[in-house]
Amino acid sequence: xxKVTQSSRYLVKRTGxxxxxxxxxDMDHENMFWYRQDPGLGLRLIYFSYDVKMKEKGxxxxxxxxxxxxxxxxxxxxxxxxxxxxxxYLCASGTSGGDEQFFGPxxxxxxx
Amino acid sequence: RxxxxxxxxxxxxxxxxxxxxxxTYSNSASQSFFWYRQDCRKEPKLLMSVYSSGxxxxxxxxxxxxxxxxxxxxxxxxxxxxxxxxxxVVNMDSSYKLIFGSGTRLLVRP
Numbered sequence: 601x602x603k604v605t606q607s608s609r610y611l612v613k614r615t616g617x618x619x620x621x622x623x624x625x626d627m628d629h630e631n632m633f634w635y636r637q638d639p640g641l642g643l644r645l646i647y648f649s650y651d652v653k654m655k656e657k658g659x660x661x662x663x664x665x666x667x668x669x670x671x672x673x674x675x676x677x678x679x680x681x682x683x684x685x686x687x688x689y690l691c692a693s694g695t696s697g698g699d700e701q702f703f704g705p706x707x708x709x710x711x712x
Numbered sequence: 713r714x715x716x717x718x719x720x721x722x723x724x725x726x727x728x729x730x731x732x733x734x735x736t737y738s739n740s741a742s743q744s745f746f747w748y749r750q751d752c753r754k755e756p757k758l759l760m761s762v763y764s765s766g767x768x769x770x771x772x773x774x775x776x777x778x779x780x781x782x783x784x785x786x787x788x789x790x791x792x793x794x795x796x797x798x799x800x801v802v803n804m805d806s807s808y809k810l811i812f813g814s815g816t817r818l819l820v821r822p
Contacts, residue, residue: 631808640720642799642814643756650808658809690755699744699803701810703755 603627604704606691612710619678621707623691630696632674634658634666636687637706643690649674650696681711713738718800718813726821729790733816735800736782744803745776747785750815751796759785759798790820 607622625632631650635643635658645658647666655666663685667675674693678685688708692701718735725731737745745762760767762774762783773786787794800813 635812640814642716643812645809648808694808696808699746699761699808699810700758703757705755 604691604693604702606689606704606707608707609705610708610710612712613678613681614712615682617678617681617711619681619709619711621676621678621689621691621709623674623676623693623704624672625674625691625693625702626672627693627702628671629693629702630671631694631701632668633692633694633701634664634674634676635690635692636660637690638687646676681709683711685709686711714813715739715804715811716800716802716813718798718816720814720816722817722819724819724821725790727790727792729820730786730788731790731818732784732786733798733800733818734782734784735813735816736780737800737802737804737811738781739802739804740778740781742781742802742804745774745783746801746803746810747772747774747783748799748801748812749796750799756799756812787818790818792820792822794818795820 633648634646649668691704694701747759748756749759750756766775797815
């Protein structure tokens with residue numbers, strides 16, 4: 601079974617803090633993704649990576665950065681957290697040729 | 713106009729009912745189509761892919777209408793455990809980028 605894990609299920613941070621969200625997958629997938637999910641807006645792609653050290657902006661990259669130093673790990677960084685970044689963050693992975701994406705359990709981030 | 717649109721529901725049906733969801737997509741060149749299921753406070757998981765010829769998996773049937781740019785999901789003999797949000801997902805250009813609809817919520821009551 602594919603397993604995607606995320607470092608925290610719930611996180612509470614203060615405005616201005618730097619926040620790291622970690623994601624690890626164990627299936628040797630080339631592609632990894634970070635989404636945020638908000639009511640009524642669905643999943644929106646923040647960043648994705650198709651290889652180690654490679655990244656591309658998704659639809660809403662502003663205020664976020666990412667890091668992929670190893671194939672299995674993809675980190676999302678909020679340089680200076682703001683209240684409008686309160687959301688559910690979902691990491692996913694998938695093969696380069698496949699369409700299916702496998703999701704982690706999500707991190708519910710609250711920024712006060 | 714959203715790239716992938718779904719009726720948010722909720723669809724409230726009794727056990728044993730048949731229920732159908734539709735989803736429309738904006739890009740006529742879209743290549744691949746899927747239904748994902750998301751339980752409350754859980755991550756989305758692939759339910760089934762949608763092929764041009766349609767496909768069936770037990771009580772679930774998915775169909776694609778390219779001419780009208782919509783896909784559908786039919787659930788027969790609804791179970792309480794079918795209660796979830798169903799996400800319509802489209803791959804628009806054969807890249808690894810998937811476009812997710814905002815989901816249709818289904819509630820199956822006893």
